[in-house]
Amino acid sequence: MRIGVLTFPGSLDDVDAARAIRLAGGEPVPLWHGDHDLKDVDAVVLPGGFSYGDYLRAGAIAARSPLMRDVVAAAGGGLPVLGICNGFQVLCEAGLLPGALTRNSHLHFRNRDQGLLVERADTAWTSAYTTGQTIVVPVKNGEGRYVAAPADLDRIEGEGRVVVRYTGGNPNGSSRDIAGVTSADGRVVGLMPHPEHAVEALTGPSTDGLGFFTSVLSAMVTS
Amino acid sequence: MSRVVVDVVLKPEISDPQGQAVLGALGRLGHSGVRSVRQGKHFVLEVDGDPDEAELRQIAETLLANPVIEDVELHLSTD
Numbered sequence: 001m002r003i004g005v006l007t008f009p010g011s012l013d014d015v016d017a018a019r020a021i022r023l024a025g026g027e028p029v030p031l032w033h034g035d036h037d038l039k040d041v042d043a044v045v046l047p048g049g050f051s052y053g054d055y056l057r058a059g060a061i062a063a064r065s066p067l068m069r070d071v072v073a074a075a076g077g078g079l080p081v082l083g084i085c086n087g088f089q090v091l092c093e094a095g096l097l098p099g100a101l102t103r104n105s106h107l108h109f110r111n112r113d114q115g116l117l118v119e120r121a122d123t124a125w126t127s128a129y130t131t132g133q134t135i136v137v138p139v140k141n142g143e144g145r146y147v148a149a150p151a152d153l154d155r156i157e158g159e160g161r162v163v164v165r166y167t168g169g170n171p172n173g174s175s176r177d178i179a180g181v182t183s184a185d186g187r188v189v190g191l192m193p194h195p196e197h198a199v200e201a202l203t204g205p206s207t208d209g210l211g212f213f214t215s216v217l218s219a220m221v222t223s
Numbered sequence: 224m225s226r227v228v229v230d231v232v233l234k235p236e237i238s239d240p241q242g243q244a245v246l247g248a249l250g251r252l253g254h255s256g257v258r259s260v261r262q263g264k265h266f267v268l269e270v271d272g273d274p275d276e277a278e279l280r281q282i283a284e285t286l287l288a289n290p291v292i293e294d295v296e297l298h299l300s301t302d
Contacts, residue, residue, distance in 0.1 A: 057289055064286065093289065100292045105240045147292055149236050173240070 004041035012049035020196040024213035043080040046087025059089030080124040088190030099148040105173025114139035115168035123186040128211030135208035137198040146174035232263040
């Protein structure tokens with residue numbers, strides 16, 4: 001199973017994402033934002049970092065890069081896409097996920113281990129979990145506050161689009177403790193916390209994050 | 224050559240912690256009469272010929288602003 005990791009200028013966590021894919025049993029495939037070549041991958045991960053220096057808005061310029069236009073088209077055909085942190089910002093800016101990520105309410109960069117409540121265990125990226133399960137993975141962001149107009153938040157919650165919610169404290173002031181959301185078809189998932197940093201006991205607070213990557217591998221086997 | 228100004232502001236229902244931090248600083252500087260601060264972005268574009276309002280509105284709404292959380296104000300002027 002080939003899982004692409006899309007690198008933008010300013011991406012930081014592409015190597016960790018590739019490592020997590022390898023540990024889960026997949027083959028990571030490096031992808032470059034300026035190419036028009038998805039290299040026949042079975043899924044794509046958009047990693048964390050500060051693409052294009054977060055100029056204009058976090059993720060805004062990356063969302064309009066050549067390869068992202070291919071990712072948007074492929075996602076329309078069901079390609080599984082996971083956006084982590086900056087990758088989540090890119091997916092919202094690209095219109096693949098609802099809402100937006102803005103400056104943390106307390107204005108500080110927040111870096112800590114974070115509890116997450118899994119609300120959707122039936123997406124392409126979360127089938128390894130159970131609904132209601134609590135996992136712990138690192139969170140690290142300055143512009144991670146999930147926002148949308150109140151009516152849009154009602155719709156997002158009403159449609160069951162919330163995949164994970166912050167538990168044990170909200171690190172950035174996100175509306176309704178929302179940490180991650182999914183597309184209507186459950187194939188595209190974005191979240192601010194970093195599952196790829198919680199895949200080995202040596203370096204992470206847990207290995208809870210590995211499930212995102214094993215989920216998509218099993219989703220590809222069954223589909 | 225035309226000069227086009229695009230102001231981007233957060234929608235009223237989206238909270239603005241940066242604006243609130245500026246408001247707090249103003250209070251500490253003794254400007255107690257300022258009730259609210261909303262921070263936005265100001266773009267100045269120079270374009271060839273007369274401005275094409277439809278194209279500029281598309282530029283403003285698809286790149287300069289995120290319509291999920293922001294509103295745009297377009298100001299066209301020809302030199």
